[in-house]
Amino acid sequence: MTVQAIRKATVGQNGVGAFLLQCKRLDFHYCDWAGSSRGMNSFLRHTLAKFAAANPQVEMTVSPRPRRHPVIIGHYINGREKAICVRNLQKEQILEKAELLRDASGEKQKRVTKPVRSINESVRGVWSPYHGGGIHV
Amino acid sequence: MRRVIRIDRSVDLLRLRAVPTKPSPYLCASCIQQATSFSTSSSRPEDKKITIHERLRRKIWGTDQPPGQENPYVNAGVYDQNNRAQDEELAENEGQQKKLVTMADLDPSYVPATNWDGLERVGGFGHWWKQNWDPEHQFEGFLPREIATDGNAITVSLHRAMVEVFALREAGIPLSEVSKTISTWDPTTFVQITPAVTGARLQFLGNSSLNEVVQSLTPATGETDETAVKENPSESEEDVAADRSTVDPLHPQSSEEVDETAEKGDPSESEADVAADRSTVDPLHRDKLQTQKSADVKSASALDISESWDPAWFEVSIEEPEVKFAVLKRTMQLTGIRIPDPVIRSSNTAEALLRHLITPPKPTKLAEALKQRPDLVELPNVSIFGRRQTPVDKERKLGRWKVIEEELKKRGLPYHNHLDVAGEGRWL
Numbered sequence: 001m002t003v004q005a006i007r008k009a010t011v012g013q014n015g016v017g018a019f020l021l022q023c024k025r026l027d028f029h030y031c032d033w034a035g036s037s038r039g040m041n042s043f044l045r046h047t048l049a050k051f052a053a054a055n056p057q058v059e060m061t062v063s064p065r066p067r068r069h070p071v072i073i074g075h076y077i078n079g080r081e082k083a084i085c086v087r088n089l090q091k092e093q094i095l096e097k098a099e100l101l102r103d104a105s106g107e108k109q110k111r112v113t114k115p116v117r118s119i120n121e122s123v124r125g126v127w128s129p130y131h132g133g134g135i136h137v
Numbered sequence: 138m139r140r141v142i143r144i145d146r147s148v149d150l151l152r153l154r155a156v157p158t159k160p161s162p163y164l165c166a167s168c169i170q171q172a173t174s175f176s177t178s179s180s181r182p183e184d185k186k187i188t189i190h191e192r193l194r195r196k197i198w199g200t201d202q203p204p205g206q207e208n209p210y211v212n213a214g215v216y217d218q219n220n221r222a223q224d225e226e227l228a229e230n231e232g233q234q235k236k237l238v239t240m241a242d243l244d245p246s247y248v249p250a251t252n253w254d255g256l257e258r259v260g261g262f263g264h265w266w267k268q269n270w271d272p273e274h275q276f277e278g279f280l281p282r283e284i285a286t287d288g289n290a291i292t293v294s295l296h297r298a299m300v301e302v303f304a305l306r307e308a309g310i311p312l313s314e315v316s317k318t319i320s321t322w323d324p325t326t327f328v329q330i331t332p333a334v335t336g337a338r339l340q341f342l343g344n345s346s347l348n349e350v351v352q353s354l355t356p357a358t359g360e361t362d363e364t365a366v367k368e369n370p371s372e373s374e375e376d377v378a379a380d381r382s383t384v385d386p387l388h389p390q391s392s393e394e395v396d397e398t399a400e401k402g403d404p405s406e407s408e409a410d411v412a413a414d415r416s417t418v419d420p421l422h423r424d425k426l427q428t429q430k431s432a433d434v435k436s437a438s439a440l441d442i443s444e445s446w447d448p449a450w451f452e453v454s455i456e457e458p459e460v461k462f463a464v465l466k467r468t469m470q471l472t473g474i475r476i477p478d479p480v481i482r483s484s485n486t487a488e489a490l491l492r493h494l495i496t497p498p499k500p501t502k503l504a505e506a507l508k509q510r511p512d513l514v515e516l517p518n519v520s521i522f523g524r525r526q527t528p529v530d531k532e533r534k535l536g537r538w539k540v541i542e543e544e545l546k547k548r549g550l551p552y553h554n555h556l557d558v559a560g561e562g563r564w565l
Contacts, residue, residue: 032503041503049512052519063522064504 011119021057022105025075026098029065036087040070043091051098058102072098076106279316284473287432288495289439291472293323295491296446298467299453300325302460303337304350312463316470320353326442330450336460337453451488461485468494 014020028044031037044062052060065071069087072094076082082101086094187195194203240247250256285291301315304325328350329340341347455461465476474494484490500506504523507513513521522530532538545552 030503032501044503044507048507048519049510049516052513052516056516056518058518060519061522061526062504062507062519063524063526064502065525 013119020077021055021102022076022078023058023074023102024077025059025061026101027073027075028060028062028070029068029073030062030070031066031068032064034067034069037070039089039091039094040086043094047091047095051095055102070094072101074101074104074106076104078106080106080108082106280469280475281471281473285471286497287436287439289436289443291474291494292443292491293326293439294471295464295468295487295494296330296443296450297323297325298464298471299337299450299455299487300328300330300339301350301354301467302463303330303339304328304347305354305463306336306460307339307347308351310351310354312459314354315463315467317354318356319470322353324349324353329447330453331447332449332453336457337450451486451491453487454485455487455490456485464490 014022028040028048030040030044032041048060048062052058069085071083071085073081073083082104084097084101086097089097194205195201198204285294298315302312305312305315324345327341327343327345329342330337331340332338339347455464461481465481468474468490469476472494476490476493480490480493484493500509502523504521507521508523513519529538532541542552
């Protein structure tokens with residue numbers, strides 16, 4: 001007797017039952033000296049506390065990266081990571097980038113051509129001759 | 138009509154002024170003039186050997202023996218001349234070397250040294266540093282080396298400075314005397330200072346007195362009257378006094394050593410430091426915890442002292458320039474904290490000055506500034522690192538670094554990261 005896997009009754013869809021944020025960690029890197037980090041340093045001083053308090057499920061680390069441009073790196077539960085260079089950006093723009101990384105799924109960018117995407121082949125299902133009202137001739 | 142005199146051109150210097158003795162019958166006068174002006178040939182036989190450059194130089198200098206090189210275009214250049222001179226020197230040296238005698242010729246027992254043991258040392262500074270910078274002749278600046286950081290100790294120092302300044306004023310002594318010396322004990326602990334119309338009013342509690350405060354500010358002098366410092370000594374008197382006094386002018390405090398041997402009830406911070414410096418115990422081998430404990434005790438005692446004062450002393454005005462200058466100078470001398478000009482200008486009360494003194498300087502690093510933010514540090518999902526996070530840090534966080542380190546050790550490979558190699562001295 002071969003071992004058989006339990007047949008999957010349902011397909012997990014994030015957000016149908018529960019929603020798990022895909023972003024698990026955000027790394028904020030800055031430089032103390034470089035001018036391109038001015039906005040990042042301002043963000044860390046003034047905005048990070050509020051942003052981190054609003055997103056307690058995301059771990060946030062702040063560490064210097066001397067002589068480099070500032071960067072935000074997002075780590076996702078699918079094992080991938082995304083990095084955005086935020087050189088010469090203002091703190092409001094950096095907040096937008098941080099929110100973008102927080103909301104991202106971690107998947108590679110794909111071209112979306114259809115307005116609706118679903119794992120079902122059709123919302124109406126497969127046609128059956130035994131169902132429905134039938135047609136009286 | 139006036140005739141315009143023709144200015145001679147430089148080439149005309151070479152022109153033969155002498156008109157040919159035999160004018161050609163078939164040339165007109167103008168043609169002869171024209172022809173002679175472009176003629177560079179000399180009619181004089183002695184000029185035939187002299188070149189055109191030489192003649193030009195002679196004309197310029199106005200003498201037959203002009204200085205400098207005869208013809209820069211004919212003779213050898215500076216480079217060639219140098220080479221020639223070097224060759225000549227070399228040849229001379231070679232001749233001399235042949236004549237040189239070696240040490241072996243002079244002394245058959247001579248053996249050349251193979252190492253530097255026993256050889257005379259030439260060059261360097263000799264014993265200059267030892268003679269001038271040995272521990273007994275340390276430079277003593279106006280500000281103490283150790284800068285006070287404890288807020289309570291700074292408060293006590295400022296209070297002391299203010300009491301001393303106003304005590305001098307009450308005694309009618311010039312305020313410049315305030316920083317002459319630092320007494321080993323603080324006589325201002327039991328002195329209350331409160332604002333008044335005239336500036337400040339001093340209340341001496343317990344055993345303290347105005348005389349004691351003033352005495353503590355007077356530098357100790359010799360026993361004889363000759364060395365006693367007069368109020369306004371003339372220049373010659375000063376010289377005589379300096380010659381006769383036993384006090385070292387560079388180290389006036391050394392005369393206080395006699396008094397320092399006596400036990401004082403409550404030693405001040407500076408006294409404790411002096412005692413610590415002179416103690417035979419190596420400060421490096423002291424227990425760190427004990428040092429910390431003693432610092433805490435000091436701070437606590439300073440807090441007790443400062444709490445015993447009437448808080449009205451914070452409002453004492455130091456607006457008067459002379460008082461302000463004396464207070465600042467004394468405070469700097471007691472605490473070692475430098476006070477910038479904007480603070481000097483803006484602080485007109487003791488409180489304003491104290492606010493600057495006890496305010497820690499702004500952190501230079503962003504990580505330090507963030508670590509001081511309670512709203513950020515208290516968040517459980519935020520971690521702040523003071524230095525760059527290396528791959529080693531990441532491995533350590535995952536708990537893999539121990540395994541990796543063991544394997545690297547086993548293989549004889551370097552197992553600390555590049556920061557250690559660069560001399561940071563930090564093991565990761």
